[in-house]
Amino acid sequence: MPQQDGQIFVGASRNPDESINKDEFLTLKFGNRHGLVTGATGTGKTVTLQVLAEGFSKAGVPVFCADIKGDLSGIAVKGEAKDFLLKRAEEIGLSPYEFDQFPVIFWDIYGEKGHRVRTTIAEMGPLLLARLMDASEAQEGVLNIAFKIADENGLALLDLKDFQALLNYMGENASELSSKYGLISKSSVGSLQRSLLVLEQQGAENFFGEPALKISDIMRVSNDGYGQVSVLAADKLMMNPRLYATFLLWLLSELFEELPEVGDPEKPKLVFFFDEAHLLFNDAPKVLIERVEQVVRLIRSKGVGVYFVTQNPLDVPETVLAQLGNRVQHALRAYSPREQKAVQTAASTFRPNPAFDCTQVITTLGTGEALVSMLEGKGAPSIVERTLIRPPSGRIGPVSDAERRAVINASPVAGLYDQTIDRESAYEILTERARKAAAPQSDNAGDGWTLPGFGGDSNKTSGRGRSGYQRETIMEAALKSVARTVATQVGRALVRGILGSLKR
Numbered sequence: 001m002p003q004q005d006g007q008i009f010v011g012a013s014r015n016p017d018e019s020i021n022k023d024e025f026l027t028l029k030f031g032n033r034h035g036l037v038t039g040a041t042g043t044g045k046t047v048t049l050q051v052l053a054e055g056f057s058k059a060g061v062p063v064f065c066a067d068i069k070g071d072l073s074g075i076a077v078k079g080e081a082k083d084f085l086l087k088r089a090e091e092i093g094l095s096p097y098e099f100d101q102f103p104v105i106f107w108d109i110y111g112e113k114g115h116r117v118r119t120t121i122a123e124m125g126p127l128l129l130a131r132l133m134d135a136s137e138a139q140e141g142v143l144n145i146a147f148k149i150a151d152e153n154g155l156a157l158l159d160l161k162d163f164q165a166l167l168n169y170m171g172e173n174a175s176e177l178s179s180k181y182g183l184i185s186k187s188s189v190g191s192l193q194r195s196l197l198v199l200e201q202q203g204a205e206n207f208f209g210e211p212a213l214k215i216s217d218i219m220r221v222s223n224d225g226y227g228q229v230s231v232l233a234a235d236k237l238m239m240n241p242r243l244y245a246t247f248l249l250w251l252l253s254e255l256f257e258e259l260p261e262v263g264d265p266e267k268p269k270l271v272f273f274f275d276e277a278h279l280l281f282n283d284a285p286k287v288l289i290e291r292v293e294q295v296v297r298l299i300r301s302k303g304v305g306v307y308f309v310t311q312n313p314l315d316v317p318e319t320v321l322a323q324l325g326n327r328v329q330h331a332l333r334a335y336s337p338r339e340q341k342a343v344q345t346a347a348s349t350f351r352p353n354p355a356f357d358c359t360q361v362i363t364t365l366g367t368g369e370a371l372v373s374m375l376e377g378k379g380a381p382s383i384v385e386r387t388l389i390r391p392p393s394g395r396i397g398p399v400s401d402a403e404r405r406a407v408i409n410a411s412p413v414a415g416l417y418d419q420t421i422d423r424e425s426a427y428e429i430l431t432e433r434a435r436k437a438a439a440p441q442s443d444n445a446g447d448g449w450t451l452p453g454f455g456g457d458s459n460k461t462s463g464r465g466r467s468g469y470q471r472e473t474i475m476e477a478a479l480k481s482v483a484r485t486v487a488t489q490v491g492r493a494l495v496r497g498i499l500g501s502l503k504r
Helices: 028-033 047-058 071-074 082-093 121-132 138-152 160-172 174-181 184-201 241-258 286-302 337-348 357-360 402-408 428-440 461-497
Strands: 007-014 020-027 035-038 065-066 103-106 229-233 270-275 304-310 325-327 367-374 385-389
Touching: 007 028, 007 047, 007 367, 020 028, 020 385, 028 304, 028 325, 035 047, 047 065, 047 071, 047 304, 047 385, 065 071, 065 241, 071 229, 071 367, 071 402, 103 402, 121 138, 121 160, 121 229, 121 241, 121 286, 138 160, 138 174, 138 184, 160 174, 160 428, 241 270, 241 286, 241 304, 286 304, 337 357, 357 367, 367 461
Parallel strands: 035 304, 035 325, 065 229, 065 270, 103 229, 270 304
Antiparallel strands: 007 020, 007 385, 325 367, 367 385
């Protein structure tokens, strides 16, 4: 059965005697109620993700998803008739089974397999930066103070060297700054500086800078009415799982921050697939999990559907799991006690079907087969059904390098993000400040206020202190030029503290 208006055809359910029971759909007006796709490796999760992404795209809904193994890139190319695909289409009564290609924008933090995607240190905010750096509570406090200093003095924090320069200043003037902002431990500053070096070695410098990603560029609709599918190349990014999880969480928080309230639209404004979702929650502090749960609960009203894809339903905290209404459960193994618990957990989250035992069926599902329960009617979950997932219309498997390059060259964002912009920011201002502080100064300047130690030692003689006013005058002039362009952006990022922006 082809896709119908207002619905995405997911597959066909079977009776206990293996005969086809009925077609299974995801209703678009419930697409922003979020979802979960789980199952062991090799059971068909990636194909299910592709089927859902194709369905949303064909309905005019933009999609963002991460391509962990490279297989998902095939959605950009028209599929080819293969025996196993045609057999599945015949089994579920999918007629006509049409192949199609979908409008794709490839993204890559490293700029190798897609357009560069970046954000700034200021937009990342202290909470997520602390998560990325695995900061302790004391170090997180220093991060918050650093952002406050940057905000009050108009210092644009764009990339890693900006933040390193600010930390250097804080370490050199820890005593003076502590009297105004609270304790700044030199050891905490030193630890943060070392963490920045580690991030740089792991390639995080590719992620921070300008031009920063505009949310509108992942919410495009093509000329033929298909939603653009933004595919993040994540095979290399997965070598740094913390950066991967933090990036996707940042993007989710940006969507929440920037999109207007729309209530429950007839179809989502965007669907966001969070693959390898366990990386988000592994060793995450309680406060972060609480904020994630809050974002997932509230972002629905922005018209955004969030779909977590992971191997084990136990990977997702119960408070988040409770928000996920559309469920696709592929096969799970039950060899260890934890795996047996996962099977029981997965089975207990479905609305029971008297025709079979979910706990038993989950361990016997074949590849491309799943237990499916979607929201229906007034938003209640449907009775779980044993379902054969439909074959996708795009290619199953990766695109070639030549095909990828052709898609990138024809992209609607070609040329917008590929060149780095390095404008005046905290690094340049503080470097220039230090240079002027080291140069011989005139003693003719008058008295004035100066931030303690900002570019010079505050424990100077009174004559040198008078020259500090002249240096501050130069500083103020530089700050004013930067503040005009960055104060609004930095201030917004600081006020919201990324996930801390949620209004209570």
